Structures are given as C-alpha cells and as structure tokens.
Amino acid sequence: MVATVLHEIPLQGGDVTDGVVRVGDTVRRPASTSTPSVHALLRHLEAVGFEGAPRVVGMDEYGREVLTYVPGATGLRAEIVSDEALAGLAVLVREFHDATAGFPLTLDGWEGGSNDDKAPEVIGHCDLTMDNVVFRAGLPCALIDFDLARPTTRLFDIVTTLRHWAPISDPVDRPAVLRSLDVGERLRLFCDAYGVLPRDRRRLLELARLRFHRSYTAMRTRASAGGNWAKMWASGAGERIRRAAAWLDVHEDELHAHLV
Missing domain, CATH: 3.90.1200.10 (Aminoglycoside phosphotransferase (APH), C-terminal lobe)
Structure with a gap:
C-alpha cells in the first residue's frame, strides 16, 4: 500500500472520472473494473521503454490507484x-x-x-x-x-x-x-x-x-x-x-x- 501523507490537490479535466487528485509527485484515481488491465498495460509500456505514459506506483490505503504525475499542461489552448x-x-x-x-x-x-x-x-x-x-x-x-x-x-x-x-x-x-x-x-x-x-x-x-x-x-x-x-x-x-x-x-x- 502507498500511504497518503501529503496534501491532496483536485485535478480538473475530463468528463467521466471524479475524485482524481494530485498528491506530491503522484496522481490518485478511483479504481474501476478496468484498473488491473490498465496497470498491466502501463507496466508493459514501462518495460518496453515507452516514455509517454504515467508509471504505476500501486494502490493507496483508500483503494485508489497511484500513478506517477506527468508534469506539463493539458486542455484546449x-x-x-x-x-x-x-x-x-x-x-x-x-x-x-x-x-x-x-x-x-x-x-x-x-x-x-x-x-x-x-x-x-x-x-x-x-x-x-x-x-x-x-x-x-x-x-x-x-x-x-x-x-x-x-x-x-x-x-x-x-x-x-x-x-x-x-x-x-x-x-x-x-x-x-x-x-x-x-x-x-x-x-x-x-x-x-x-x-x-x-x-x-x-x-x-x-x-x-x-x-x-x-x-x-x-x-x-x-x-x-x-x-x-x-x-x-x-x-x-x-x-x-x-x-x-x-x-x-x-x-x-x-x-x-x-x-x-
């Protein structure tokens, strides 16, 4: 388990998933039925050296998936x-x-x-x-x-x-x-x-x-x-x-x- 010890900052954007927050250099997201498959995919991408996706850290004490935070900007500009x-x-x-x-x-x-x-x-x-x-x-x-x-x-x-x-x-x-x-x-x-x-x-x-x-x-x-x-x-x-x-x-x- 990955313990939450830092301040949670809500992340905006997207239409479907609520409750996505940034905690330090990680992102916490509610788990879903697709989470195991998505984590397997992200681990595969890391293993083959694809740099353009977040990395899996694990799950936190609230059952949320924990991914690395990817710095940069999103949204229409x-x-x-x-x-x-x-x-x-x-x-x-x-x-x-x-x-x-x-x-x-x-x-x-x-x-x-x-x-x-x-x-x-x-x-x-x-x-x-x-x-x-x-x-x-x-x-x-x-x-x-x-x-x-x-x-x-x-x-x-x-x-x-x-x-x-x-x-x-x-x-x-x-x-x-x-x-x-x-x-x-x-x-x-x-x-x-x-x-x-x-x-x-x-x-x-x-x-x-x-x-x-x-x-x-x-x-x-x-x-x-x-x-x-x-x-x-x-x-x-x-x-x-x-x-x-x-x-x-x-x-x-x-x-x-x-x-x-």
Whole structure:
C-alpha cells in the first residue's frame, strides 16, 4: 500500500472520472473494473521503454490507484492546435501503438463500447481528448487517463483521436480556436505523420461514420445508468454526435480528397 501523507490537490479535466487528485509527485484515481488491465498495460509500456505514459506506483490505503504525475499542461489552448503539435501527436500515438505489440489482447476487464469490426491489432487509448494529452513547450509528450483503453485497430484509435483534433465535428460545436481549421488538411497531416497506409486512409471516413453511430448508442446506454455519463448526455452530447455525423455526410467528398 502507498500511504497518503501529503496534501491532496483536485485535478480538473475530463468528463467521466471524479475524485482524481494530485498528491506530491503522484496522481490518485478511483479504481474501476478496468484498473488491473490498465496497470498491466502501463507496466508493459514501462518495460518496453515507452516514455509517454504515467508509471504505476500501486494502490493507496483508500483503494485508489497511484500513478506517477506527468508534469506539463493539458486542455484546449491555442498553441496546441498548430500543425507541429498535430504531427507530434500522430508520432506519439504511433509510438504508443507500436509499444503495445506483444501485449495480450485477450485480458478481461477492459471497458466496452464502440469499436471497429475488424480484429484487434493493438491496444488503443480510445479517449485522446485535449484533456488526456500532456504538452510541454507546445508539443505533446505523454498520454494520460487510460480508463477507456482496450484492444482495437490502429485506425479506430486514429479516428477517435481525429474526432477531437482535426476535428471531425460540426463547426457550431467547435471551440473558437478550432472553428476555422482546414479539417481535410489536418486529416492528411496526421495520417502522413503517423504513416497511415493507403487502404486505411480510404476507410477512415467510413469508420468515422460507424464510430458516430456506435458512440451515440453506447453513450445513451451509459447515460441511462446515471452519473457523469448522464450529465454529459443531458448537456447535449448525443445531439453533438448527430450533428458531427451530418456534417461528415455533407463534407465527405472534400475530406476524402485529402486522403488519396
């Protein structure tokens, strides 16, 4: 057990997990059914030398998981939507996917939810919002909050990431700093930096549409159980997904032109 002896500082950001605090150089998070699998993954990443994730310290006397604190900044800021930041994120995601090679794809305890129909290839983070990427000096250096990580395809995790970072969404739902971005160019930039294969580029928008459909259904189901998922749904999350899907339908041809 890891004893709590320092002052707890609540950490903001994210939509689902309450009770995340910083204690000295560690982060304490409520444990969940996925915690054993996530800890196994994080220990694997440490063993293979992947530097872009927190390390597992253990559990504290309150049954919370204890991870190392990754210094830097998270959240939406103007400097993190640069081309350099997006390319850096693509490289970091590629390095993360490559680092999961050899990790078992059949462990129990992963969170369910929307996914690709193809056989899993890697462990995907599956929740790379601006709150879950740590930046230093305007460039991404680490991924955090692996609660929704699970076996999936590379392309599914890429699509999930681009949903937020391109972003694939109706401009009415984008923060001001993202509203005027050239989404097609950012799709191409990310794919180039990651090294997405031509066959996957051709399928990217199709999978994005499938993800919208399944995300809507999964979120509605989770919201029915109450808690923070219900709060997100009540705040209009379902409507935002529907608008993003409709926006994709209208702009699919011009976006696809950047991917061929």
